[in-house]
Amino acid sequence: MIKAGQDIFCHEKPGVIGAVIRYQNKNCVLTVQHLLKVGGCTIGDKVLLNGRPGMVLEIWMDYDLAVIEVRAHSSQMEFSLLGEPEIGPAYTLHGEEKNHCQIMTLGKTYHYLAFAHTALPLPGDSGSPVIQEGKVVGILLSVFYNNAAGLAASLQDLPLN
Template identity: 25%
Template sequence: MLKAGDFFLAGNTGGVVAAFVPWGKAYAGVAPAHIFHYAGTDALRIGSQQTKVIRYGAGIDMAIFPVFSSCEPTDLCKPQLGDAELVNARTRMGCRISDVSWSIAYVALQPGNPPGPGDSGTPVVQDDKVVGMLLSLSMHTWKGIILNAELIKSEAKM
């Protein structure tokens, strides 16, 4: 069963699915658009399924693609200041949400083993709910930018 935090391949690169949201009679996966722009393709493979991006967020770094395999719906929630975790199929990393707006939030990462290029899209979790999607990070400041889950909810609607 597919779930938030699973990896996908697009061209010669890939990333992480931040969420699976209801979409008609199926589900849609949500991931960063910059991965597909870099790969030069809308096609992706997740689990045993091949699919393609059907919509990009309006002016935001978000791609939406249909998923017809079995998947676990993602519980999305507004981010709160405080402790959180970056959670994907490979690892869990502690972080702290330091600033929140209606569209993005900033996370302070813990020194040590930071997320890498293939970790774009990693869900940010607080109280077992996904509160955002990792978009980018600065190795100079150990801060990352996440897309707010409230914006993901509103953009992913059919």
């Protein structure tokens, strides 16, 4: 089953699936573009998602996100429920590990998050879904270790049609 929070590999470099979506009538996932770039991945490159093949379909530089087409039947995908974020408690997800945070500000492009100083996401956690009430409301882009803050891409204005 392919679902948000799982690892994605491009040229053996890991990333995290931020959301599983239907995009242009294709089964796709969203992840951060900067982790793919570290692995030298770009449009057309092959990726591996939980043993299933995929391909980088699009890169949205304005959001630091990439769309990956997954070559798997819909029955093997756990599609993400996308939601509108609210200021308040949330968590990021990488594998089975939940990292609790607070959504501090809302924006059309980015949301600011606050984490406990004792439970900061690691650099490889970029791309993790930000979840509130069972819905993906953003995708973790970066963490500022000096003040335990994070930045998440908003899903509100993405060209998901």
